[in-house]
Amino acid sequence: xxxxGIFGLGLIGGCLGLDLRSRGYQVLGVSRRQDTCxxxxxxxxxxxxxxxxxxxxxxxxxxxxTPIEAIAPAVKQLLPFLDPKTIxxxxxxxxxxxxDAVVPLWSNFVPAHPMAGKAENGLQASQKxxxxxxxxxxxxxxxxxxxxxxxxxxxxxxLRSWVYQCSPxxxxxAVAWISHLPVMVSASLLAACSSESxxxxxxxxxxxxxxxxxxxSRVGGGYPELGVMMAKYNQxxxxxALYAYRDRLNNCIExxxxxxxxxxxxxxEETRQIRxxxxxxxxxx
Amino acid sequence: xxxxGIFGLGLIGGCLGLDLRSRGYQVLGVSRRQDTCxxxxxxxxxxxxxxxxxxxxxxxxxxxxTPIEAIAPAVKQLLPFLDPKTIxxxxxxxxxxxxDAVVPLWSNFVPAHPMAGKAENGLQASQKxxxxxxxxxxxxxxxxxxxxxxxxxxxxxxLRSWVYQCSPxxxxxAVAWISHLPVMVSASLLAACSSESxxxxxxxxxxxxxxxxxxxSRVGGGYPELGVMMAKYNQxxxxxALYAYRDRLNNCIExxxxxxxxxxxxxxEETRQIRxxxxxxxxxx
Numbered sequence: 001x002x003x004x005g006i007f008g009l010g011l012i013g014g015c016l017g018l019d020l021r022s023r024g025y026q027v028l029g030v031s032r033r034q035d036t037c038x039x040x041x042x043x044x045x046x047x048x049x050x051x052x053x054x055x056x057x058x059x060x061x062x063x064x065x066t067p068i069e070a071i072a073p074a075v076k077q078l079l080p081f082l083d084p085k086t087i088x089x090x091x092x093x094x095x096x097x098x099x100d101a102v103v104p105l106w107s108n109f110v111p112a113h114p115m116a117g118k119a120e121n122g123l124q125a126s127q128k129x130x131x132x133x134x135x136x137x138x139x140x141x142x143x144x145x146x147x148x149x150x151x152x153x154x155x156x157x158x159l160r161s162w163v164y165q166c167s168p169x170x171x172x173x174a175v176a177w178i179s180h181l182p183v184m185v186s187a188s189l190l191a192a193c194s195s196e197s198x199x200x201x202x203x204x205x206x207x208x209x210x211x212x213x214x215x216x217s218r219v220g221g222g223y224p225e226l227g228v229m230m231a232k233y234n235q236x237x238x239x240x241a242l243y244a245y246r247d248r249l250n251n252c253i254e255x256x257x258x259x260x261x262x263x264x265x266x267x268x269e270e271t272r273q274i275r276x277x278x279x280x281x282x283x284x285x
Numbered sequence: 286x287x288x289x290g291i292f293g294l295g296l297i298g299g300c301l302g303l304d305l306r307s308r309g310y311q312v313l314g315v316s317r318r319q320d321t322c323x324x325x326x327x328x329x330x331x332x333x334x335x336x337x338x339x340x341x342x343x344x345x346x347x348x349x350x351t352p353i354e355a356i357a358p359a360v361k362q363l364l365p366f367l368d369p370k371t372i373x374x375x376x377x378x379x380x381x382x383x384x385d386a387v388v389p390l391w392s393n394f395v396p397a398h399p400m401a402g403k404a405e406n407g408l409q410a411s412q413k414x415x416x417x418x419x420x421x422x423x424x425x426x427x428x429x430x431x432x433x434x435x436x437x438x439x440x441x442x443x444l445r446s447w448v449y450q451c452s453p454x455x456x457x458x459a460v461a462w463i464s465h466l467p468v469m470v471s472a473s474l475l476a477a478c479s480s481e482s483x484x485x486x487x488x489x490x491x492x493x494x495x496x497x498x499x500x501x502s503r504v505g506g507g508y509p510e511l512g513v514m515m516a517k518y519n520q521x522x523x524x525x526a527l528y529a530y531r532d533r534l535n536n537c538i539e540x541x542x543x544x545x546x547x548x549x550x551x552x553x554e555e556t557r558q559i560r561x562x563x564x565x566x567x568x569x570x
Contacts, residue, residue: 001462004426012361024439035332044361054556057484069464087470096490097408115493115495134495135492135493137493154514158471162492164492164493166485166489170483170485170486170489171489173481173483173486173495174486174489174490174493176405177477177478177481177486177490178490178493178494178495178497178498179493179497179498181474181477181478182497182498182501182502182538183497184534184541185470185471185473185474185534186470186501187537187552187556188470188530188534188536188537189362189466189467189470189530189539190559190560190563191533191552191555191556191559192462192466192526192529192530192532192533192534193462193463193466193559193563195529195532195533196458196529198455200451200455200456201455201458201459201462204449204451204455204456204459205459205462205463205563206401206562207420207447207449207561208420208449208459208463208464209463209563209564210400210419210420210463212463212464212467212468212503212504213463213464213563214505214563214564215500215501215503216467216470216471216500216501216503216506217467217560217563218497218500218501218560219500219501220553220556221555221556221557221559221560221561222553222557223557224384224550224553224557225550227549227550227553228546228549228550228553231540231541231546231549232544232546235541235544238541239538239541239542240335241477242534242537242538242541243472243538244477244480244481244537245534246531246534246535247471247478247480248473248480249469249470249473249475249527249531249534250531252469252472252473252505252527253471253524253527253528254478256469256516256520256523256524256527257524259517259520261513261517264512264513264516265509265510265512265513267310267472267476267515268472268505268507268508268509268512269509270476271425271472271475271505271506272507272508272509274475274476274478274479274506275475275502275503275505276507277561278475278478278494278498278499278502279490279494279499280493
């Protein structure tokens with residue numbers, strides 16, 4: 001394989017391009033906007049770029065790096081130029097919705113999710129080695145060609161990512177817990193604080209807030225489109241996670257209402273142990 | 286003023302001792318345990334230490350650095366040895382409950398909360414300069430002598446803390462939002478994740494969890510006693526904050542149930558702005 005296409009030149013597309021070019025591939029890019037194409041070339045993220053999807057015709061593998069809702073339309077735009085051997089793969093952060101939309105259009109499709117990002121978005125934030133030591137989750141379905149999975153996996157390993165394989169549904173359920181639920185939980189914390197009606201108390205809260213509040217509120221203060229995307233395309237799993245969360249929150253409220261301090265302490269003892277399972281103390285960064 | 290007492294030689298007592306000795310005060314310490322007294326002397330946190338509270342008789346100001354529930358008992362132990370001019374001040378992280386318990390015992394009491402801490406607890410984690418650039422909140426009541434407030438404030442400034450003054454109730458309400466609510470919110474997130482019944486999904490969640498989950502779950506995985514202390518001694522304000530939080534969480538759930546994506550986006554747009562008020566982008570650490 002020598003030529004790789006990237007459809008969508010944002011942060012992830014740009015980072016993939018930089019890494020793949022540095023590994024000797026010819027990288028071709030497509031964006032909706034000519035100025036993005038020009039910047040991608042001048043940043044060295046792609047060898048050539050165009051607003052015309054036919055540019056990707058020679059690519060043996062094409063990374064779909066658009067927002068979730070634009071992935072299936074991108075595939076439709078590409079269909080006239082694809083060879084049956086062309087492998088399509090995506091980088092979307094939910095998988096079942098993408099699989100449902102894309103597999104009927106192109107069976108040689110390897111759904112995947114490289115789990116890397118930055119606080120800043122967009123092509124201009126691109127950098128090399130974004131995927132190093134990050135999970136790269138491949139979520140094939142029964143009809144996904146094994147040889148194509150192997151090729152995407154080889155690329156992911158060349159980026160020095162940790163490759164995992166699971167079903168689209170299991171991916172979506174796992175990320176609902178560890179990525180999507182925290183956004184809803186954290187955003188609700190910020191929204192709750194702003195309900196404080198005493199401006200003196202609110203001003204004091206602004207002054208006293210420090211690392212604990214900073215960390216707990218971080219993902220709830222991010223890009224609004226990102227939170228909506230999670231809820232919209234992973235609606236069922238996010239709701240299941242939120243219902244479980246609400247139950248646990250109500251347990252906590254009940255313990256405090258009833259002054260059940262031993263029960264509350266047992267809960268905190270449990271949550272400390274759960275966090276140790278997520279982040280073993282010796283590995284904490 | 287030349288002699289300062291510290292009752293309770295844990296992390297905060299130890300840090301205060303190190304800083305105050307370096308500023309030329311003679312520092313006397315009291316702990317329940319002789320071996321803690323010995324370690325405090327050898328660490329240089331105090332000049333002399335004893336399990337006998339009469340050691341603090343010569344101190345012009347005494348810092349009460351025990352856990353919340355032990356503050357009033359400490360004052361009772363000290364009463365036989367106090368001169369009416371002796372200033373008592375505390376470092377408790379809730380204020381109304383402390384004020385209610387201590388003011389009737391000793392009117393020359395300056396309730397305060399230096400807002401500093403570390404991941405590790407205990408005397409052995411003591412260090413210099415823990416209070417530099419941290420808030421030091423003084424919460425006097427009408428009967429608190431102005432001259433005593435001024436002396437505690439001068440000490441706090443000498444530690445290079447940011448000094449704030451407010452009522453005990455306003456302190457407790459502000460910290461409910463920015464310190465206590467985040468612990469309950471974050472612990473409930475950990476508890477919710479552990480309710481996942483599919484062990485494959487849970488294993489995947491462990492592997493995929495990264496900075497977003499790390500940050501949002503951090504304060505919920507801390508010392509169980511700390512979370513219980515917040516809920517127990519700030520019960521009313523913590524419950525008010527939790528009720529407001531539950532309302533906002535339910536709004537979020539409702540938007541997702543109803544696929545009201547524009548409403549959800551408006552919420553996230555609001556929470557992004559709220560976070561910018563807490564942590565202006567140019568100041569973020």
